[in-house]
Amino acid sequence: MSINMLGQKIGMTQVFNEQGNAIPVTILKVGPCTITQIKKNKENTHTNIQIGYEYVNPNQMKKPNIGHFKKNKIPCFKHLKEYKSDSWNNLSIGKILNIKEFQIGNYINVSGISTGKGFSGCQKKHNFNRGPMSHGSKNHKQPGSIGAGTSPGRVFPGKKMAGRMGNTKVTIRNLQIININVDKNIIIIKGSVPGKSGKIIYIHKTEK
Template sequence: MKSLSMLGKKIGMTQIFDKQGMAIPVTVLTVGPCTVTSINHQKSNEYTNIQIGYEYIKLNQINKPQAGLFNKLKIPYFKYLKEYKYLSEEIKDINIGKVLTIQELQVGNIINISGKSIGKGFSGYQKRHHFSRGPMSHGSKNHRQPGSIGAGTTPGRVFPGKKMAGRMGGKQVTIQNLEILDINIKDNIIVIKGSVPGKNGNILSIYKK
């Protein structure tokens, strides 16, 4: 059976040293426990949507429709819900209420992690797209200006997607092929090699390859 994807939080970054004394940048994550809250088989029966819940909360922290659903399923209340799509043949013996933990992961596993990148506000073209600046000499009047954007009588407009100043960051980003270096099952903590999207405390989706 394929391992189900889980939710977690970014704790922060640090570094560890290998046997040769080389510094390795690592990110510490807390992952799970997550609980299966819904199983929906599509009409074709080829795919199955499985929803999981993460982070327990109290009754007074959710609305009545959500509380009624959790009570009906006889499962705890969750702050975060996320649905994943799987091939039906990959998912067997999965029931509502099943608890997912990092025991399904092992040191050396390769995982993908998705999350929302840090928002940096409205940024100029140099910071946002790494364009070169203009001459800094006294006679130049083009230091950080964007310059020509290519529009003229023809086509008489700016093409969509033109690289210009605008909102930077705050988008869904996936980092692939991250290696698990250490696991602490007692505290639901994993240590992975490299960086992941977002700031400390950011909610992340963990996919095992």
């Protein structure tokens, strides 16, 4: 059974193990999440499960969204996420998921929106080499040639050029859980996760 939850990145710090080595860790506030919808496919091979995170005042939502929650007789949530699951027999609409589903030592995948860095050049975005820095050189940070001449006479799609950097979905896999605080819904994991502090993150764990 796969475990999927929404949470929030609190920040980074470091902890010390028994050998006295400093371990960089990220503090996450995960859940509690509520199952808001269960949709079975026609072949009954899997089910799409929708979870909600962070309660919100219905007055701040649009009527179609309010009707979606009202139909299932559940509170309104600010964030929704849908995922596929092969096991849904023990799940029901309105069931609350919390970090009790995780254990210390488990490995999880964390997805989030990376920090946006604005418009960046080729050296920063694609790790291009710079041009000669000697006197008289006029090619210090220019991208260089971007295509052929007369034939084909165009730039091929996917050419690495300057452009927006960051602000994309990034998934970090196999992050180990160092500690869990059930009372405060806090998970401490080894390593870093994408995005700034306070951003929404998506946690996925598949049990073997």
